[in-house]
Amino acid sequence: MHLPTVITLALTTNLTVGLYLYLLYRRKPKDRCFKLWAYSCGCFVLGSALVILRPYPLPALLSFFIADGLLLLAPVFVLAGLVQFSRFRYTRKRRQQAGWALTLGLLLLLLCHQHPGLLSIAAAVTIALTFCLSAGLLQKSIITEPIFTRTLQSVFVLHAGVMFVQAMLVTLNWQQLDLHGLPEASIYTLLSHILLTTLTALLLPWLSFLKLERKLTLKSQRDGLTRLANREHFFNQIERYWRQHPNTPAAFMMLDIDFFKRINDTFGHAVGDKAIAAVARLLSKQLRSNDIIGRVGGEEFAVLLIDIDEQTALKVGQRLCQQVAQQLVWLDEDQVNLTISIGMVHVIPTEHPAMEAVKRADEALYASKQAGRNTVTQASFSTNNMPGDQAIPEPLSYSNTMK
Numbered sequence: 001m002h003l004p005t006v007i008t009l010a011l012t013t014n015l016t017v018g019l020y021l022y023l024l025y026r027r028k029p030k031d032r033c034f035k036l037w038a039y040s041c042g043c044f045v046l047g048s049a050l051v052i053l054r055p056y057p058l059p060a061l062l063s064f065f066i067a068d069g070l071l072l073l074a075p076v077f078v079l080a081g082l083v084q085f086s087r088f089r090y091t092r093k094r095r096q097q098a099g100w101a102l103t104l105g106l107l108l109l110l111l112c113h114q115h116p117g118l119l120s121i122a123a124a125v126t127i128a129l130t131f132c133l134s135a136g137l138l139q140k141s142i143i144t145e146p147i148f149t150r151t152l153q154s155v156f157v158l159h160a161g162v163m164f165v166q167a168m169l170v171t172l173n174w175q176q177l178d179l180h181g182l183p184e185a186s187i188y189t190l191l192s193h194i195l196l197t198t199l200t201a202l203l204l205p206w207l208s209f210l211k212l213e214r215k216l217t218l219k220s221q222r223d224g225l226t227r228l229a230n231r232e233h234f235f236n237q238i239e240r241y242w243r244q245h246p247n248t249p250a251a252f253m254m255l256d257i258d259f260f261k262r263i264n265d266t267f268g269h270a271v272g273d274k275a276i277a278a279v280a281r282l283l284s285k286q287l288r289s290n291d292i293i294g295r296v297g298g299e300e301f302a303v304l305l306i307d308i309d310e311q312t313a314l315k316v317g318q319r320l321c322q323q324v325a326q327q328l329v330w331l332d333e334d335q336v337n338l339t340i341s342i343g344m345v346h347v348i349p350t351e352h353p354a355m356e357a358v359k360r361a362d363e364a365l366y367a368s369k370q371a372g373r374n375t376v377t378q379a380s381f382s383t384n385n386m387p388g389d390q391a392i393p394e395p396l397s398y399s400n401t402m403k
């Protein structure tokens with residue numbers, strides 16, 4: 001392999017990918033990860049150019065410390081971009097620790113910059129450690145494409161391995177180092193470093209497609225007003241639950257805002273929308289994070305309470321009715337007394353088909369409406385009749401007055 005050709009090709013590719021990533025960032029400045037990855041490509045190109053210029057009489061600070069510093073910053077920017085991409089929220093302490101680690105790494109390079117051998121060991125080890133961290137971080141990242149995650153992780157691990165081997169080669173051949181501080185044997189590790197950096201640069205733009213895909217998928221699954229699962233996604237989740245947890249008891253609930261047409265007619269659709277969103281917020285707050293909640297119709301919600309017994313499920317339903325009646329009184333300027341009616345059925349997936357549970361809960365909801373609303377009705381699979389548990393015995397209170 002002709003080394004100058006490989007280096008020129010690698011630098012040109014990195015430069016082009018860097019520019020492309022920067023353009024992606026300019027199009028959507030909120031996605032700061034692309035800017036960080038563009039900086040990574042830039043650092044690698046500049047650092048490598050300075051390394052190439054080493055035979056020329058340049059100050060050692062520039063051609064050694066700054067060159068290796070830039071080469072170290074390249075993976076650091078990759079790591080920072082991944083943190084941004086995955087929207088990890090790090091504590092102030094963690095960020096400070098990362099800042100200290102970077103300062104320490106650069107200080108180490110500065111201390112070694114008069115000794116090319118020491119410098120290449122320090123640079124190789126710090127770069128390897130950064131790639132190890134990046135590979136670990138990918139384990140927790142939000143990238144939903146497992147093949148892509150595994151590929152990027154393998155590239156990082158391989159790259160870390162190559163850098164450790166380079167540090168080892170320098171240590172073992174301490175007596176015969178060239179002016180770059182590298183032994184002749186390290187030509188293959190050097191080549192691998194260049195190729196793996198280029199491969200990483202080529203893989204990163206894929207993340208923009210994956211990000212877009214994830215955004216579109218999420219958008220297609222969510223209801224625009226409440227951000228809850230829409231009807232289709234909710235029932236997909238229910239189907240999955242039935243498949244994956246055939247023996248875990250659950251409670252299926254249908255909830256409907258009472259006299260919602262009157263709210264719309266009295267206050268207008270905008271206030272009606274706010275009421276729907278407020279009920280959705282209350283459901284999300286009151287229920288556990290692993291319960292499945294969806295907006296399945298205009299003012300109709302459905303919930304699957306997971307791993308729950310019949311009595312507790314009834315109490316949850318009663319609590320929801322009480323909370324809505326007590327809390328959702330003010331919607332900005334408008335005083336709206338909201339109540340909800342609930343129909344529910346307790347199920348064991350393997351014994352009760354999902355669609356039958358929906359039907360029973362729907363019938364129980366109808367029974368709640370008939371019973372005066374602001375009520376929970378619990379249907380049962382054991383008998384065909386519905387016990388009509390009037391959980392909140394007070395008469396329906398509905399009043400709406402404009403403030």
Ligand SMILES: Nc1nc2c(ncn2[C@@H]2O[C@H](COP(=O)(O)OP(=O)(O)OP(=O)(O)O)[C@@H](O)[C@H]2O)c(=O)[nH]1
Binds near residue numbers: 257260268269297299
């Ligand atoms: N503001 C708003 N209204 C909606 C939306 N979707 C459906 N609606 C309205 O919700 C109302 C539902 O009314 P009905 O089904 O008659 O039920 P209700 O008035 O709540 O009466 P009960 O359910 O019997 O207590 C209709 O007026 C729909 O126009 C929405 O997204 N926003």
